[in-house]
Amino acid sequence: MTTSTYAAYPSLKGRPVVVSGGAMGIGEAIVRAFAAQGSKVGFVDIAVERGNALQAELRAKGQTVMFAPCNVKDVPAYRAAIDAFSIEHGNALALVNNAAHDERHDWDKVTPEFWDDRIAVNLKHAFFAAQAVAPGMIAAGMGSIINLGSISWMIMSPKLPVYETAKAAAHGLSRSLARELGKSGIRVNTLVPGWVMTERQLEKWVDAAAGKLIDESQTLAGRVYPDDLARMALFLAADDSKMISAQDFIVDGGWAHG
DSSP states (O other): OOGGGSOOOGGGTTOEEEEESOSSHHHHHHHHHHHHTTOEEEEEESOHHHHHHHHHHHHHTTOEEEEEEOOTTSHHHHHHHHHHHHHHHOSOSEEEEOOOOOOOOOGGGOOHHHHHHHHIIIIIHHHHHHHHHHHHHHHHTOEEEEEEOOSTTTTTOSSOHHHHHHHHHHHHHHHHHHHHHGGGTEEEEEEEEOSBOOHHHHHHTOOHHHHHHHHHHOSSSSOBOHHHHHHHHHHHHSGGGTTOOSOEEEESSSOOOO
């Protein structure tokens, strides 16, 4: 199946979008998908070379993208990047809180410093990015905030206790902000990936044993890829989902029950 067989969303044309962690993996697929829809995409990442290359590639296609090198753990720097995107593209009407890091760790080796660092990269930035874009969305009377979760805590994956804590909290963040912002026309949902075949996963974790586990655990044959998450992000940002909020959208090949 080619991308030409997938949906186009007229409401996304010209829509300002902000994506964190957009230079590679799921985030890169999300940036590419929104740019192809004609959205005005601002994205941040610590992978400067990859981010600059993606910006150059998409601009060469006539698409509207802006990359800002930024570590989302530095909240003031991230908010400054969001401000720069708004000057260039207009106030964001969609925010995809994608940036995360699933470093494996043992529960009994976690220090307070490690805890704070993992919460910062996997959860904290999402709240403050939402706080930054919300006034513009309120003024427009519309908007969509998409928080990336994970099935890891649902299926109790080992060696990820702090990551899973943060990702479980993303669901609470979505539901609480959905209540706070909903009367202003702002939707907040959680997009929940399964085991996605990104470069990082394939290089570090997906071996023969992992492939066997995936085959046994997913109800659907095949593998989940970044584009599968990107297509759901498009739907959640488009007007097609205008009456959907405070919900979880699991894209995992039928693995977790939610």
